[in-house]
Amino acid sequence: MARKPVKIEKPSGKLGILTPGMGAVATTFMAGVEAVRRGIAQPIGSLTQMGTLRLGKRTDKCSPKIKDFVPLASLDDLVFGGWDLFYDDAYRAAVKAGVLERALLDDIKDFLENIRPMPAVFERKYVKRLQGENVKRGKNKMDLAEQVMEDIRRFKETSGAERLVVIWCGSTEVFHEPAAVHQSLAAFEKGLRANSPEIAPSMVYAYAALKLGIPFANGAPNLTTDIPALSALAVKQRAPICGKDFKTGQTLMKTIIAPGLKARLLGLRGWFSTNILGNRDGEVLDDPGSFKTKEESKLSVLEYILQPELYPELYKDLYHKVRINYYPPRGDNKEGWDNLDIFGWLGYPMQIKIDFLCRDSILAAPIVLDLALFMDLAQRCPELARKGIQEWLSFYFKSPLHAPGLYPEHDLFIQLMKLKNTLRHLRGEELITHLGLEYYD
Numbered sequence: 279m280a281r282k283p284v285k286i287e288k289p290s291g292k293l294g295i296l297t298p299g300m301g302a303v304a305t306t307f308m309a310g311v312e313a314v315r316r317g318i319a320q321p322i323g324s325l326t327q328m329g330t331l332r333l334g335k336r337t338d339k340c341s342p343k344i345k346d347f348v349p350l351a352s353l354d355d356l357v358f359g360g361w362d363l364f365y366d367d368a369y370r371a372a373v374k375a376g377v378l379e380r381a382l383l384d385d386i387k388d389f390l391e392n393i394r395p396m397p398a399v400f401e402r403k404y405v406k407r408l409q410g411e412n413v414k415r416g417k418n419k420m421d422l423a424e425q426v427m428e429d430i431r432r433f434k435e436t437s438g439a440e441r442l443v444v445i446w447c448g449s450t451e452v453f454h455e456p457a458a459v460h461q462s463l464a465a466f467e468k469g470l471r472a473n474s475p476e477i478a479p480s481m482v483y484a485y486a487a488l489k490l491g492i493p494f495a496n497g498a499p500n501l502t503t504d505i506p507a508l509s510a511l512a513v514k515q516r517a518p519i520c521g522k523d524f525k526t527g528q529t530l531m532k533t534i535i536a537p538g539l540k541a542r543l544l545g546l547r548g549w550f551s552t553n554i555l556g557n558r559d560g561e562v563l564d565d566p567g568s569f570k571t572k573e574e575s576k577l578s579v580l581e582y583i584l585q586p587e588l589y590p591e592l593y594k595d596l597y598h599k600v601r602i603n604y605y606p607p608r609g610d611n612k613e614g615w616d617n618l619d620i621f622g623w624l625g626y627p628m629q630i631k632i633d634f635l636c637r638d639s640i641l642a643a644p645i646v647l648d649l650a651l652f653m654d655l656a657q658r659c660p661e662l663a664r665k666g667i668q669e670w671l672s673f674y675f676k677s678p679l680h681a682p683g684l685y686p687e688h689d690l691f692i693q694l695m696k697l698k699n700t701l702r703h704l705r706g707e708e709l710i711t712h713l714g715l716e717y718y719d
């Protein structure tokens with residue numbers, strides 16, 4: 279039975295994408311979009327650009343591209359800006375990050391050089407390994423938030439963007455527990471004026487964006503919008519939020535493999551994961567405070583996927599360990615090793631070894647693009663925007679934000695089904711649960 283499509287405004291005009299943090303991920307994303315626009319590369323890894331979704335029965339053979347099915351902003355309409363504590367424009371930052379080949383960067387140098395970082399809101403206490411000069415000064419954190427709002431307004435004017443999305447691509451801040459100042463919007467605003475040490479720079483950007491009704495996505499594991507004050511502000515302003523921590527590399531592998539082992543009821547005694555990486559992110563994560571934030575984000579996925587409370591014989595005693603080692607010679611080309619001690623029929627032990635020679639920012643860039651386009655879609659759809667947290671975008675995150683009282687979904691395949699069914703729902707199509715009987719499906 280046909281259902282009514284949900285109201286979504288058309289994406290008219292330009293969409294501005296602003297990234298606090300213009301390092302490896304942000305510049306690989308910006309350069310990549312430009313390369314695709316100029317027809318010199320393909321948007322591999324992007325669901326919005328390459329993905330399809332099935333409508334109706336399998337025999338209907340109807341699988342449109344996602345970008346033709348829901349009204350997304352077109353790549354030609356994207357404009358870019360950002361903040362960083364280093365003065366490097368996107369060209370210089372991309373050269374330093376060393377992810378993309380110099381020849382490609384030189385081809386699009388004119389485009390990249392025009393993206394210059396606005397001065398950052400930065401506090402060394404939150405990212406100990408960095409020190410830069412391109413930093414805002416203000417009488418308190420409210421003043422800094424107002425400066426960020428002014429930056430955003432100015433960017434909108436000069437770039438001609440009609441709509442905006444902010445995506446945190448800044449460094450991982452130190453581990454930070456929610457405090458009293460995070461518990462309500464009133465307490466948070468008072469804290470901004472009183473310069474509370476509990477308010478991290480990422481929260482200042484998020485507050486500024488949400489105050490202006492702009493969606494905010496968090497690509498790092500920082501607390502940021504994962505506090506009652508800012509999730510309440512998102513709902514109040516009808517501004518979508520999502521996070522935390524882009525799901526790339528080793529954790530992506532984990533959330534692909536663990537559901538498979540569980541599906542076949544194979545047991546796990548241990549899962550040891552170690553990484554070597556040599557980019558600035560690796561250097562920041564060499565600090566124990568920043569690593570702890572990352573560790574928490576990486577550790578939680580197996581617990582939720584494997585459900586040891588339902589399968590104690592298989593997963594109750596799982597020993598899960600994650601390590602990250604800063605090793606400069608590797609640059610952005612991370613190597614992630616995993617050793618899985620599994621057991622099968624009658625408890626007989628087996629092992630799986632994974633050696634993933636991955637490129638972190640190559641895996642993260644398409645996520646930034648998809649999030650920008652989907653968050654903009656959510657903003658134009660009142661039914662999604664009023665919810666604040668966009669759980670249907672859990673697919674992209676290691677620690678998905680979720681409604682209070684619920685647990686996050688980590689299984690990549692359930693996450694994908696949820697995302698695609700949300701899109702079907704928006705267009706008034708039947709949801710596909712794969713529960714139909716073979717002969718009638």
Ligand SMILES: NC(=O)c1ccc[n+]([C@@H]2O[C@H](COP(=O)([O-])OP(=O)(O)OC[C@H]3O[C@@H](n4cnc5c(N)ncnc54)[C@H](O)[C@@H]3O)[C@@H](O)[C@H]2O)c1
Pocket residue numbers: 298299300301302303304361362363364375398399400401405408410446447448449450451479480497498499523524525526527557558559562638639641642
């Ligand atoms: N690459 C991946 O696969 C991946 C996956 C998950 C999460 N992440 C997270 O994404 C973030 C970006 O990763 P990256 O590889 O681009 O790191 P990067 O170090 O190359 O870039 C981060 C940039 O943020 C800047 N920065 C730090 N604090 C800032 C602030 N307060 N305001 C403005 N700029 C600030 C730094 O100067 C740096 O240029 C990191 O937090 C990382 O943990 C990356």
